[in-house]
Amino acid sequence: MQPFRAIAVFYHVARLNSITGAAAQLNVTPSAVSQQLKALEEQIGTSLITRKGRNVGLTEAGERYFEMISDKVDGIIQATALMQGRQQQATLVIRATPTIASKWLLPRLARFLELMPDAHLRIDGSNEPVDFTRDNVDLEIRHGLGGWPGLYIEPLTEERFIPVCAPALAAQGTLEVRQLLDMPRIRSAKAQVQWSAWSEAQGLGPAPEARLSFDRSHMAIDAAVLGYGVALESELMVEAELATGRLVVPVARTPLLQVATQWLVCPRSNLRRHRVTRLIKWLRAEAEDWRRTSPANTIDFLK
Template identity: 50%
Template structure:
């Protein structure tokens, strides 16, 4: 059997791009030429590989399986061809992460990954929507949740301490007792796993039925609201490290009760761990995580929690 190399390559490009038109631009051909090559491959294989979805495309079950079987080999062929030509090819890495982790933790550190690996082209997709790895071209995800996703590789990013925080102009550091907080405006992150209703029992406080509060559906919005003096937020040291170290946020409570959770998780199919670009990202992420955890043991950061 003669292997249809060109149609396979065109299919791989379209599946990775998630679009016939984007694949055509990348290959410098017309969209109809891309469609014809994919149809040739489908006829030879005897199965449909792609289906239309609005203006884009999605992989069929057979297409997803075929793509997963050839993806690593096609990348190896591309890298080998580029090496023989005398230059290193650009490798595209697609990361999906929650908006708050993207904005507050990942983005400020991403430059070091790009400097270490100049051949790596990163696409960062900031959303709370979990990835359907069977339908979406995503290499790895940093997902918010409880870590229970059977059938996928799952590793916690880091343990996070959740602290009451506010602007120094709203309340001074260490001047309030836990029982004082219900008298202040409390900022709520609606989707956070750490809520005031959990924190108050840990502090031995029974608040009244009516609170002065403001709610946001993203933690990065709650953090920014606290920085702007809107009230007191209950947020993660992983997400607000820059604001704490700069003094834009302080903990107004003396000896707050400990509340430690893992809420962010590295998630991907196990077969993605064989991809060199995924292993490169994981090595970098773990090193950054370890450095952040070491910084949390410094006397200055420990003092913020008291």
């Protein structure tokens, strides 16, 4: 019978692809982790881990072994946490920016909880990218343009960036382009599409500087709802405000500025875990449904 301690150490190393990360989670030294791995390999009779400098990977045998034990070890960890009255430690953890978490993910969570009634979910709202060797996060919805080496990345969906304002400021489709640029405008500092790109797509050159600027998109959206100006935002983020009429698109036609800025990100080893793959599959389905029903589908885009 194999000692569970060594098996649990291997499980954490394989999940994080890191000896130091596993050591931090288990509150032991990296050398203790290495000793447990060596003992397990000797007892099984084959190598499970490959090492290249600081990088750690699984051998073919290690991949097979992890597939066989991961669900069982995960279940033991969850059961132990429940018996100790620490159910929150057996949760599925998602990190997302505060805007995508509150504006897009939160309204859809009821369907996920219905799909996985036994799941315990924690949403970690942060703009800081996950360090998967250190942070206890299963999946991240990361904002950016992709290209993070060493991780599994998948675009959530492509978004169109559109000008929006409160209907009291300007009615739907009533403004000319130059009129809009003369209005007070709101800037999301970290948005992947800025007012200059929208103005240049209209053949007007750089746009005048926006009077209000926010480093969080949800703050820019709330400011637009309050009538402080026109914001250039992703249709993904203003879905609810467009659907309820709290925001409108004040120009009759707008350039098609389309880009993927939200990505599903995790270590490839996490894809071996059933609950993570179910979460990804659900997010794909929600993104496809959103694309079919987006309120922005009625907008006349200039291509």
